[in-house]
Amino acid sequence: MNSNLCFVCKTIYSQVYFKSDEVHACIVTCGGLCPGLNTVIREIVCGLHYMYGVSKIIGIDGGYMGFYSKNTVTLTPKVVNDIHKRGGTVLGTSRGGHDTSKIVDSIQDRGINQVYVIGGDGTQKGAAVIYEEVRRRGLKVSVAGIPKTIDNDIPVIDRSFGFDTAVEEAQRAINAAHVEAESTENGIGVVKLMGRYSGFIAMYATLASRDVDCCLIPESPFFLEGKGGLFQFIRKRLKENGHMVIVIAEGAGQDLLTESMQSMGQQDASGNKQLQDVGFWISHRIKVHTFAIRADFGLTVMIVADPTYMIRAIPGNASDNVYCTLLAQSAVHGAMAGYTGFTCGPVNGRHSYIPFNVSIALSLSLSPSRIGMK
Ligand SMILES: Nc1ncnc2c1ncn2[C@@H]1O[C@H](COP(=O)(O)OP(=O)(O)O)[C@@H](O)[C@H]1O
C-alpha cells in the first residue's frame, strides 16, 4: 500500500497492486445531495469492472452509519446502467453516524479492501479517520475519497461536480423571479440559493443571468440602513428601473439575523451549524422598511422560495457527467495502483491524488479577484 502521496498526478498504471479477483470494493455516499452522485457511483462500478475485471463491488446503504446498521447492495454494471439519469444517490446518504471503530470493524469483517467515499469536507474528514484506523490495524485497504460539494468550495482541486448543474438550474429560479418582478409595480424578486459559507453558486448564477441587481454572499458583509446600505440601493434601483431581483446565498447576512432574531444555535447530525432563513428574513425587512417610510408605496416582494432542494435533486448535466466519469476513473486507477488515504481531483488541469491531510486542511471562499472582478 502506498500512503506517501504528495500530489501524485494520475496515470493509468501498467502494474496494479490488487489482483482483480482479490478486490472487494465498497462505495458510500455521505452528506447533502448533489447532481452527479449517481454518475460517480456508476463510473466507479463500470471502471472497476471493465478496466480491471473486478466483480465484487458493494454499495453501503445510507452513508457512514450503513456500514454497521444496514445491509449492503450488490453493484454490477447492469444494476447501475441507468442511474446517472436520476438525481440523488441510489445508495442513500446521511449526516452523523460516523463511528470509526464500527465502520472499520465492518470493513474488516466483510473483507473489503477498497473503500470509495463520496462526499464533502465532513465526509473527507471521516474518510481520513477511517484511513488512520485502517493503518493502525495494519489492514491492506485502500481508502479513496471523491470530493463532492455543490458549493464548489473545496480548495486545491480545480472544481467540484454538481456546481455547473446547480448554476444552470439556478437560472430558472432567477428567471422566474425576474418575470414576476417586472410584471408588477416596484416588484422585487428574492431568490435564496445554496451557500452556507461560500457564495460561488449565487455569484456565478448572478453573472450568468444578467437579470440580478444585487447578489449577497457570506464572504461579503452588508448592512441594511443608512448610506451605502441595502435599503438605499433598493430605493435607487426601483426608482431607476421599477423592479429588481435580489439573489442571496443562505449563509449571507447571518450576523444581522442573529442580531434581530434569537439565535437558536442548533446543529445538524454532523455538527454543522443550522442557519436561519435569510430569504424570509430579508423579504420581511424590505417590506417593513418600505412601509415605514411611505405607507402609500406600492411594493410587492416575491420570494421564489428556496429552490435549493429542487436544484440539488436533479441529475448532473453533460459537463458534470463527463467530469464525474473522469473523477471516478481516477479514483479507481489510484486504488488499483495501491494508493490510499487520498482525495482525487484535477489540480491545474491534471488529475491528481491529494493526501487527506492536505485536502481537508484548507477552506476556500470567494474573493472578487477569484472571478476576475478586481
Ligand atoms: N470531523 C469529522 N470526523 C469524522 N466524521 C465526520 C467529521 N465531520 C463529518 N463527519 C461525517 O461525515 C459525514 C458527512 O458530513 P456532513 O458534514 O454531513 O456532509 P459533507 O460531507 O457534505 O460536508 C457524516 O456522516 C458525518 O458524521
Ligand SMILES: O=P(O)(O)OC[C@H]1O[C@](O)(COP(=O)(O)O)[C@@H](O)[C@@H]1O
Ligand atoms: O439543507 P442541508 O441538507 O443541511 O444542506 C445545506 C448545505 O448543503 C449545501 O447546499 C451543499 O453542501 P455540500 O457541500 O455538502 O454539497 C450547502 O450550501 C448548504 O450549506
